[in-house]
Amino acid sequence: MSTPSPSIEGFYAYNETLKAVYYGPGSVKTALPKLLEKLGVKKAFIVTGKTLKNKTSVVQSVEDVLKQHNTYTTTFADIGEHAPIAGIKSGLSALKESGADVLVSVGGGSPIDGAKAMIYHLQKETNGPFLKHIAVPTVLSAAEFSVSFIAGLTNEKGEKTGVSTPELAPAGIILDAELTLATPEKLWLSTGIRALDHAVESLYRAGAPRPIKVLCLASIASLFKYLPESKADPKNVEVRQRLQIAAWMSLWPLQLDTYSPLGLSHVLGYRLGAKYGVPHGITSCLTLASVVALQAEVASAEDKEVLADALWHIKVPSTGSVDGDVLKLSEEIASLVTKLGLRTDLAAFNIPRSDVPKIAELTVGSTSNALYPKVVQLLDGLYGSSKL
The missing domain is CATH 1.20.1090.10 (Dehydroquinate synthase-like - alpha domain)
Incomplete structure (x- = not known):
């Protein structure tokens, strides 16, 4: 593979909540460990969808990076399109069992919003701190940036709803084009x-x-x-x-x-x-x-x-x-x-x-x-x- 142009790889720090955006082909291998260290987190919980988990190697590649740094706990792959509340509730249970202190969402808007919603509901249950969130998108919908403290989800009636608080903004974002090659x-x-x-x-x-x-x-x-x-x-x-x-x-x-x-x-x-x-x-x-x-x-x-x-x-x-x-x-x-x-x-x-x-x-x-x-x-x- 040829060396990418400098204009398509780099780093940008936004504010106190969003600590960093890393971008560039193959950047997940170096950016994810940097973010884990920057955030001071030890146990990562991956949120994704079934297709990405079962039919591609994308999630496995993220898991491998986490395992190399002894931070991997669990992958939850039951977030459906439009982030149905049932999947979020199941994910919340798995998150509590994992003991994780950071969520890594991999995929499109539904896993990203699902991770935000899990963080929101866990904090409401425990009254503790909001867990950190690292978003690794594989599509172009920009949910990781989209009014980034709002999580859109679908309630039991099939209606679009959401939860919001400034603490739901991802702490880190990784834009790695190599991870998008499997996207339909x-x-x-x-x-x-x-x-x-x-x-x-x-x-x-x-x-x-x-x-x-x-x-x-x-x-x-x-x-x-x-x-x-x-x-x-x-x-x-x-x-x-x-x-x-x-x-x-x-x-x-x-x-x-x-x-x-x-x-x-x-x-x-x-x-x-x-x-x-x-x-x-x-x-x-x-x-x-x-x-x-x-x-x-x-x-x-x-x-x-x-x-x-x-x-x-x-x-x-x-x-x-x-x-x-x-x-x-x-x-x-x-x-x-x-x-x-x-x-x-x-x-x-x-x-x-x-x-x-x-x-x-x-x-x-x-x-x-x-x-x-x-x-x-x-x-x-x-x-x-x-x-x-």
């Missing part, structure tokens, strides 16, 4: 669209400062460039590492005075995901382009301007008007989703058309909201284009 193509690419969703919606997120928006514009440029390259050459580790960095830029850790959701595409994703079994990445493939098109009609002039800026970053000529540029960005997003083989629709997931009014109401909060009829129309437009 559709999952890898669709979570890349999820990262694009983060970056685009952060351009009009309430309270997001200009430096964050500049990072998001750079993220958008990288995702448009490297996602097609990764599809064409899936074993190219350098391209995969650049995508992990782009996902990081799409959702840079940000503390706001009050919680602010990213935007309509994300809220719709939460409504469609757990209840109807739509993967997070695919919800963004469904909703993002249409939501961006809606911004040409409803967004503020300032938000439209920064959305229009994205065209320059993806090397697409301006249409000559701000509204036209926003609509053009929507078209480019839809084209990227199609190019990646991810085009789909609500019918493909057996979502009844009769559910549209209720989904729209839950999304905007009330049928009297001015956005309600627009969201109904948007959802109606998401039927009839399935390719998956």
Whole structure:
């Protein structure tokens, strides 16, 4: 393997909670021991999913690093998609039995959120300190950075819910592209669209400062460039590492005075995901382009301007008007989703058309909201284009 470019490997320290982000191909071998020492922890408990544990060598490679440093205790591999509460309860029991003082989540958003939720519930039971958490993601959804003190999970009714406290932010994150090689193509690419969703919606997120928006514009440029390259050459580790960095830029850790959701595409994703079994990445493939098109009609002039800026970053000529540029960005997003083989629709997931009014109401909060009829129309437009 050729020596990677210096720009795709390195180290970054964020704040008192997130001690370090290590990134680069093969970095788990050196970064994990550094984090264990930095955090002063002795017994590690791995949280992951069944497929990653049973059908790949990814979890084994993390276990081997922990065993070499005499810190491995247990691997819990029963966290399902959307982090169902039943799996979290089982994991909590296993965690208590292990006596671990640090959790290492390996995989996508569900293991990462599952680990956060276990830490939260253990602290509530014991009234002790919050355990440390090291996240090792293998997809591009950036759950390790996503409002990093919030853990999303699914309750017994199939509803998306969550727990939150600042202490739930991971203490360390390792972005190792070599560990992503076993990630299925559709999952890898669709979570890349999820990262694009983060970056685009952060351009009009309430309270997001200009430096964050500049990072998001750079993220958008990288995702448009490297996602097609990764599809064409899936074993190219350098391209995969650049995508992990782009996902990081799409959702840079940000503390706001009050919680602010990213935007309509994300809220719709939460409504469609757990209840109807739509993967997070695919919800963004469904909703993002249409939501961006809606911004040409409803967004503020300032938000439209920064959305229009994205065209320059993806090397697409301006249409000559701000509204036209926003609509053009929507078209480019839809084209990227199609190019990646991810085009789909609500019918493909057996979502009844009769559910549209209720989904729209839950999304905007009330049928009297001015956005309600627009969201109904948007959802109606998401039927009839399935390719998956």
